[in-house]
Amino acid sequence: xxxxxxxxxxxxxxxxxxxxxxxxxxxxxxxxxxxxxxxxxxxxxxxxxxxxxxxxxxxxxxxxxxxxxxxxxxxxxxxxxxxxxxxxxxxxxxxxxxxxxxxxxxxxxxxxxxx
Amino acid sequence: xxxxxxxxxxxxxxxxxxxxxxxxxxxxxxxxxxxxxxxxxxxxxxxxxxxxxxxxxxxxxxxxxxxxxxxxxxxxxxxxxxxxxxxxxxxxxxxxxxxxxxxxxxxxxxxx
Numbered sequence: 623x624x625x626x627x628x629x630x631x632x633x634x635x636x637x638x639x640x641x642x643x644x645x646x647x648x649x650x651x652x653x654x655x656x657x658x659x660x661x662x663x664x665x666x667x668x669x670x671x672x673x674x675x676x677x678x679x680x681x682x683x684x685x686x687x688x689x690x691x692x693x694x695x696x697x698x699x700x701x702x703x704x705x706x707x708x709x710x711x712x713x714x715x716x717x718x719x720x721x722x723x724x725x726x727x728x729x730x731x732x733x734x735x736x737x
Numbered sequence: 738x739x740x741x742x743x744x745x746x747x748x749x750x751x752x753x754x755x756x757x758x759x760x761x762x763x764x765x766x767x768x769x770x771x772x773x774x775x776x777x778x779x780x781x782x783x784x785x786x787x788x789x790x791x792x793x794x795x796x797x798x799x800x801x802x803x804x805x806x807x808x809x810x811x812x813x814x815x816x817x818x819x820x821x822x823x824x825x826x827x828x829x830x831x832x833x834x835x836x837x838x839x840x841x842x843x844x845x846x847x848x849x
Contacts, residue, residue, distance in 0.1 A: 626780070665827070665839045678836065713780055725771060726837070728780030 624648075626729035628714050634735045640702040643732045645714030646695055655726065656689055656699050657713040665713075671697065704736045741770075741830045743840035750818050751848045758813040758843050760802075760828030768830040770811045772802055775825045775842075784826075787811060798822070823847045 627646040647654050656668040669679040674691045691697040711733050715726040742761045773781040785796025792804040802813045828840040
């Protein structure tokens with residue numbers, strides 16, 4: 623079991639650029655979550671997929687953020703255009719069942735810095 | 738609103754001392770409760786979970802937690818802390834079907 627794999631580990635970009643974060647969930651897990659972690663706001667759920675379908679995207683901050691899950695083994699979180707306030711650590715997590723019904727398995731995160 | 742609260746932002750204990758990290762919840766029915774640990778530069782790792790049944794739950798790394806309905810608490814404990822336990826600890830909870838909510842986290846520092 624390789625765990626949840628996120629790439630890149632670090633991303634530094636300039637304001638206005640497009641950023642794409644990638645996630646490979648654990649094989650067999652049906653639910654995938656994108657979280658953002660900052661000192662000020664802690665852990666925030668951005669979006670939640672179940673069986674590749676977005677179930678709840680109410681945490682996505684604004685239209686600059688979009689997420690896709692084209693198949694059971696891959697998801698992306700895109701920010702376009704990026705802004706300095708998007709700087710944070712972005713985590714992907716997966717689980718066998720829906721939100722809270724089974725433990726979440728987290729990736730090691732992508733640290734995004736927007737200058 | 739349904740929530741999970743960790744009253745302590747930072748805690749410092751001496752190596753070998755006992756540890757208790759507090760977690761309070763506000764849910765109408767018995768929630769599902771979790772404790773996660775986050776080491777620097779890493780994602781969160783599950784320590785233990787409570788769904789129902791025995792109110793004292795054993796987890797990995799020698800941790801345990803006790804669900805107390807009367808106090809709306811799910812405190813994490815360890816009898817003897819090791820330097821490697823220094824990390825940030827998150828309590829999380831939900832009612833079935835609702836979104837998982839994380840507490841703000843407690844950063845544990847261990848003095849030699």
